[in-house]
Amino acid sequence: MQIDHAKFFTGYREAYGKLSQATVNGLELLGRNMQDDPDLTNLQWAAYMLATVKHECADKWMPITEFGNKEYFNKYNAGTAIGKRLGNTQVGDGYRYRGRGYVQITGRANYARLTKALGLGPDQDLVADPDQTLRPVIAYRIMSLGMRTGLFTGKKLSDYINAQGCDYRNARRIINGTDQAAKIAAYAKTLEGIIRGAVIS
Numbered sequence: 001m002q003i004d005h006a007k008f009f010t011g012y013r014e015a016y017g018k019l020s021q022a023t024v025n026g027l028e029l030l031g032r033n034m035q036d037d038p039d040l041t042n043l044q045w046a047a048y049m050l051a052t053v054k055h056e057c058a059d060k061w062m063p064i065t066e067f068g069n070k071e072y073f074n075k076y077n078a079g080t081a082i083g084k085r086l087g088n089t090q091v092g093d094g095y096r097y098r099g100r101g102y103v104q105i106t107g108r109a110n111y112a113r114l115t116k117a118l119g120l121g122p123d124q125d126l127v128a129d130p131d132q133t134l135r136p137v138i139a140y141r142i143m144s145l146g147m148r149t150g151l152f153t154g155k156k157l158s159d160y161i162n163a164q165g166c167d168y169r170n171a172r173r174i175i176n177g178t179d180q181a182a183k184i185a186a187y188a189k190t191l192e193g194i195i196r197g198a199v200i201s
Helices: 005-016 021-035 041-056 070-076 082-085 108-116 131-133 136-150 171-174 181-198
Strands: none
Touching: 005 021, 021 041, 021 136, 041 136, 070 082, 108 131, 108 136, 108 171, 131 136, 131 171, 171 181
16 A cells, blocks of 8 residues: 555645654655555554554554553562563663553563564663664564454454454554543544545555
């Protein structure tokens, strides 16, 4: 799916207003990674992925680190209920493996699981170097794999967006239950229209 970038940005500005150069750069980079993804062939999947990033990254359009001071992440430490669920086993794991990326992966177990699932080598091991998840290409691969295959919650894009219909609202279950589901669904609907208007036939 090839996109006319000028048309896309015109549509985006009409929907959401003036864009900073940083926002344009972030969208361009994400868009290139999406266009280069051989497994992303559904326009509505693309729209929902963009909507997810718009929300999860607070309109920054770049991978970000979860907000909060160091003490905030103590609730994720080894020995706590949440920490156990996230596979945090060492002192300081709550902060070390806090949310990062386009979709905010959290916890030692998830960093290890995604390192293996993506086939990352020792120089890109997410457990050894969690900040690798902030590299846009790796952050995109994490998002694409997780959303397409159900690696995050067991729910995947094809469960909600398929030949039978498109349920942007419940697609939020791919990432985080129904938290902000209506807001993200509205983004997706708008972004779908923008993409359709920019597709090169």
